[in-house]
Structure formats: C-alpha cells, structure tokens
Amino acid sequence: TTYNLLLLPGDGIGVETIAEVERIVDFFNKAGKVKFATETDLVGGAAYDKHGVAITDAAMDKAQKADAVIFGAVGGPKWDGVPYAVRPEAGLLRLRKDLGLFANLRPAICYPALADASSLKRELVEGLDIMIVRELTGGVYFGEPKEIVTLESGEKRAVDTQVYTTSEIERIAKVAFDLARRRGNKVHSAEKRNVMRTGVLWNEVVTATHKSYAPDVKLEHILADNCAMQLVRNPKQFDVIVTDNLFGDVLSDEAAMATGSLGMLPSASLGAPDAKTGKRKALYEPVHGSAPDIAGKGLANPIATIASFGMALRYSFDMGEEADLLDKAIASVLAAGLRTGDIMQPGMNKVGTAEMGSAILEQLRKL
Numbered sequence: 099t100t101y102n103l104l105l106l107p108g109d110g111i112g113v114e115t116i117a118e119v120e121r122i123v124d125f126f127n128k129a130g131k132v133k134f135a136t137e138t139d140l141v142g143g144a145a146y147d148k149h150g151v152a153i154t155d156a157a158m159d160k161a162q163k164a165d166a167v168i169f170g171a172v173g174g175p176k177w178d179g180v181p182y183a184v185r186p187e188a189g190l191l192r193l194r195k196d197l198g199l200f201a202n203l204r205p206a207i208c209y210p211a212l213a214d215a216s217s218l219k220r221e222l223v224e225g226l227d228i229m230i231v232r233e234l235t236g237g238v239y240f241g242e243p244k245e246i247v248t249l250e251s252g253e254k255r256a257v258d259t260q261v262y263t264t265s266e267i268e269r270i271a272k273v274a275f276d277l278a279r280r281r282g283n284k285v286h287s288a289e290k291r292n293v294m295r296t297g298v299l300w301n302e303v304v305t306a307t308h309k310s311y312a313p314d315v316k317l318e319h320i321l322a323d324n325c326a327m328q329l330v331r332n333p334k335q336f337d338v339i340v341t342d343n344l345f346g347d348v349l350s351d352e353a354a355m356a357t358g359s360l361g362m363l364p365s366a367s368l369g370a371p372d373a374k375t376g377k378r379k380a381l382y383e384p385v386h387g388s389a390p391d392i393a394g395k396g397l398a399n400p401i402a403t404i405a406s407f408g409m410a411l412r413y414s415f416d417m418g419e420e421a422d423l424l425d426k427a428i429a430s431v432l433a434a435g436l437r438t439g440d441i442m443q444p445g446m447n448k449v450g451t452a453e454m455g456s457a458i459l460e461q462l463r464k465l
C-alpha cells in the first residue's frame with residue numbers, strides 16, 4: 099500500500115519538529131510494510147511571504163488528495179501586521195473548514211518519567227491515558243447571530259449563539275464511541291443540560307447513538323463543570339470524553355496540564371468518512387504553536403509532532419502496532435533521562451531537537 103502524506107511545516111519550530119517526523123517516516127518506509135509518499139508545501143507566514151496568502155489553492159488541492167496532512171505550526175511576530183484575511187492562522191482555519199474536520203482528538207497521556215512535571219500529584223497522573231473528543235466546527239464559536247450591537251440607551255449588547263443539529267451531534271458521538279472501542283470502552287459525554295437547550299439535545303442524541311454501541315461501550319453523562327472538577331480530582335476515571343466546541347476547548351487545555359508540557363501534546367482532526375472508501379480526511383498537529391522565542395535554535399521538543407504522526411499511523415493508516423512502538427520508543431527515551439529544555443528536570447540529560455529525534459529513532463530500531 100502507498101499512502102500520500104502532505105507535510106506542512108509552517109513557521110518557527112514547526113520546521114524543526116517536522117524535520118524529525120520526516121526521519122521517522124523514512125524509518126517506516128525502510129521497514130517496508132507500507133510506503134509513505136511525502137510531499138511538502140508552505141503554510142502560514144512562510145506561504146504568505148512567498149505567495150501572499152496563508153495557504154495556496156495548489157497546497158489545498160494536495161491536502162484534499164492526501165491520506166493525511168501533518169502540520170507543524172504557524173505564526174510569529176514577523177507577521178503580526180499582515181492583513182487579517184491572510185494572517186498565518188488563516189491557513190489552518192482554511193484547512194479545517196475545507197477538509198470538514200469536525201472532530202478534534204486531544205489525548206492527555208502522562209509518561210511515567212514525566213509524572214513529576216505534572217501540575218497534579220504523581221499518583222493521580224502516572225499512567226494517565228485519556229482522549230478528549232471535541233466538536234470543532236459547530237457550537238458557540240460559529241453560531242449566528244454573533245454580534246455586538248449598541249442599544250438605544252447607549253449600552254452595548256454582545257451575542258454569541260450556541261447551535262447544534264442532530265446530525266452534528268450524532269457524527270461526533272460516533273467518533274467517540276468508535277474510539278472507545280479501540281481503547282477502554284468508556285465514554286463520558288459532557289454538557290450542561292441543566293441550563294442549556296443544546297445540552298438537552300446533546301444528551302438525547304448521544305444516548306440514542308449509543309444504542310448501537312451498547313453494551314460493550316459504556317456511556318455516562320456528566321455536567322461539564324463537574325467534568326472539569328473530576329479531571330483535577332481523579333483524571334484516571336476517564337477514558338474518552340466527548341463534548342462540544344467550547345467545553346472541549348477548556349477541558350482539553352485543563353487535561354493537558356495533567357501531562358506536563360505543551361511540547362508533549364499531539365492532536366488529530368478528522369472529517370466525515372468518505373461515502374465510497376470510508377476513509378476520513380485527517381490533519382495531525384502538535385498542540386503547541388511556533389514558539390518564536392526558541393525557533394531556529396534546535397531547542398524545540400519534537401515529541402508532540404512525532405506523537406501526532408503516531409496518531410496518523412493509528413487513525414489514518416490502521417498501523418496501531420507501529421503507533422504503539424513509537425509510543426514505547428518515546429517512553430523509553432524519556433525513561434533514559436533525555437529531556438529537551440521545556441521538560442528539563444534536575445539530574446536529567448539535556449538534549450536538542452535533533453538529538454531527541456535520533457534517540458527516538460534508535461529506540462525504534464531496537465524495538
């Protein structure tokens with residue numbers, strides 16, 4: 099099988115961390131089970147500098163045809179003054195919109211070697227492995243009306259509108275239940291049905307969708323505020339959490355802090371399955387940005403981007419075993435004491451981007 103990968107390094111440390119992914123891709127190509135055909139294109143400030151837009155139509159066309167897109171990061175002070183429509187983030191937003199990426203998967207995994215870097219106590223996070231499934235294209239960030247109007251009294255009134263349809267809720271619920279089947283078979287659905295009509299519908303549709311996944315997959319409903327509290331009190335009670343765009347934004351950042359560093363966090367964004375092939379459009383990216391403060395110095399932690407490629411192996415290429423190997427390689431490099439600056443701890447061995455990448459490759463070869 100040949101898979102088409104589009105690499106979009108973008109700006110700042112995105113370029114450096116994607117370079118490490120390329121080495122991992124080479125490793126799997128040499129292993130010979132499948133072939134990854136990679137193409138690279140510009141996005142963000144880099145695309146703006148060359149073409150005057152944050153992503154070209156030609157690059158979008160490649161993204162549409164690719165089996166997966168691996169994205170680095172975009173932005174930086176250099177582009178702070180560029181017109182809004184072509185600012186670096188516009189590249190990522192267009193990718194999400196045109197590829198229909200409605201499901202955002204944010205794992206929160208705590209590698210045992212990093213448990214002391216968590217904002218929570220070691221015993222609460224050691225071995226933590228949860229997946230937050232956030233609806234990404236609907237809800238209050240997009241609902242109309244969305245406006246600030248000045249009233250006759252001179253006072254201003256701001257409105258955002260939370261909107262969800264049955265089909266939007268059903269498709270994100272399916273993503274969560276499908277994932278749970280490959281993990282711990284437990285889904286928590288978080289909403290605020292006590293105060294929001296969208297919460298009531300969310301609850302109903304998730305319950306109905308669950309019928310075709312029961313009894314092997316368990317479903318629990320949880321109020322989003324309680325979910326926030328439980329994530330700090332006892333995060334290991336969760337397997338998969340499915341929630342809307344706004345709650346998902348907040349809960350996934352909260353869960354992230356249980357794991358230590360921004361430089362460790364991967365993500366995936368998935369579209370609807372193709373009617374014929376069943377394949378989903380997919381984009382994989384680290385949670386962090388372009389880190390202008392350390393860009394170009396070889397200091398960035400490549401693990402978030404490498405782990406994002408690991409998610410591509412798992413969810414786009416059905417290479418779960420290889421994804422497990424990659425996770426093991428990362429865990430053992432950390433256990434051996436290698437640390438980039440962002441995860442540095444006393445007594446550990448400080449390394450740069452390429453050294454971290456090399457160490458992970460070396461572990462992969464041994465496994």
Ligand code: NAI
Nearest residue numbers: 171172173174360361386387388389390391392398399440
């Ligand atoms: P950031 O994530 O780029 O950096 C925040 C802090 O974490 C910095 O001190 C940085 O050095 C550190 N950091 C982040 N990733 C790291 C890694 N892999 N290894 C070591 N240290 C790491 O967020 P910030 O500073 O708010 O934004 C910088 C630029 O990135 C802005 O232009 C922003 O718009 C853009 N950005 C882009 C995103 C994307 O492309 N998806 C997401 C977030 C921000």
Ligand code: MG
Nearest residue numbers: 347348350351
């Ligand atoms: Mg956020």
